[in-house]
Amino acid sequence: MSWIKDPAFTAQSPFGPQTLPYGVIDAGSGPVVAVRVGDHALPLRSLDLGARLSPLVAGESLDDLLAAERPLWSELRARLTELVQLPATPVGADLLPLSAVRSLLPFRVGDYVDFYSSRHHAENVGRMFRPDGDPLLPNWTHLPVGYHGRAGTVVVSGTDVVRPHGQSRPPGADAPGFGPSKRLDIEAEVGFVCGGPVASRVSTSAAAEHLFGVVLLNDWSARDIQAWEYVPLGPFLGKSFLTSISAWITPLEAFSNARLPTPAAPNPLLDYLVEDQPWGLDLRIQVNWNGSLVAEPPFAEMSWSAAQQLAHMTVNGATVRPGDLFGSGTVSGADKRQRGSFLELSWGGKEPVTLADGTERTFLADGDTVVLTATAPGPDGSLVGLSEVAGTVVSGE
Known part of the structure; x- marks a missing residue:
């Protein structure tokens, strides 16, 4: 039984222990590297990760972690998997609701x-x-x-x-x-x-x-x-x-x-x-337009x-x-129903898309919101999530 009591932190949920995605958050005191656990963020700077791993996540972005190599990525993931499944709260652990933090661009984009x-x-x-x-x-x-x-x-x-x-x-x-x-x-x-x-x-x-x-x-x-x-x-x-x-x-x-x-x-x-x-991936994507599911590419x-x-x-x-x-x-x-652009869904603007509220669209109007989500099959029937x-x-x- 994990010390993390978030009901969204289970193998049947997209952001359980099988996923553990990395991000950068600001809870009011500056950017810190974190992993997502259910509907919470777990900052990594204060956790006991060891001398080899702690410097990779001590900065204000994922840049240092990206500059490491595959063996260290694997080692860090294994250590975090161990920590989030402990029965007692690890020293330095502090769960923050996602609703209480601001997510930042997690790395400096190169090319x-x-x-x-x-x-x-x-x-x-x-x-x-x-x-x-x-x-x-x-x-x-x-x-x-x-x-x-x-x-x-x-x-x-x-x-x-x-x-x-x-x-x-x-x-x-x-x-x-x-x-x-x-x-x-x-x-x-x-x-x-x-x-x-x-x-x-x-x-x-x-x-x-x-x-x-x-x-x-x-x-x-x-x-x-x-x-x-x-x-x-x-x-x-x-x-x-x-x-x-x-x-x-x-x-x-x-x-x-x-x-x-x-x-x-x-x-x-x-x-x-x-x-x-x-090298193909079985990812199931959903496209929501103003709350209406319009495509599943x-x-x-x-x-x-x-x-x-x-x-x-x-x-x-x-x-x-x-x-x-x-x-x-x-x-x-x-x-x-599987087309991943509105150019295709509306066939160049000739076939309007009807949303759940009865409005019709071909391309995007001011005020429209689009949300992409996705999951993949994980081990033992679990779900792996991609953040929206x-x-x-x-x-x-």
């Missing part, structure tokens, strides 16, 4: 890359934008398509989404105009937080040495700005204004029971993309895994460093 790895999403977008052509361009089935994003606008869950301004050209117009985006969208994604030694040309077999943990990620997208600017060089201002991530990072080790193979590739893979173990159907994305991202000699972040790309499934990522749209005027 940010966003991929495009759901075949269903890519085909849906291709059918909308290229109705007379092949929905998939030839390179998509040979490599994980991605682009380099803007790390400085990655924010923690709960940060308001200020409607971006930019150029767009309405259908039939001869020239673009300027103003707030009228087609503001989401992309339900999974983000991977990197750590460990600086490295390049990371093989898929070495991915675990550089993948610290997993977050939910919402790649807010201004579709009208994106449509005008993205040819010939790709996403820019339509994507760079904001990306939201979970406040709590679920360690990679928590997903040992959720690993599965990615769908079979249609073409033989080049050697550097071949995996020696399953299945991450298990993603065509390219995090290991393949990391291998491709570094194969040209580019480095991966502690604090780097990359997104999976929009997660979508074969059914309409939420944002509310506010006018950019």
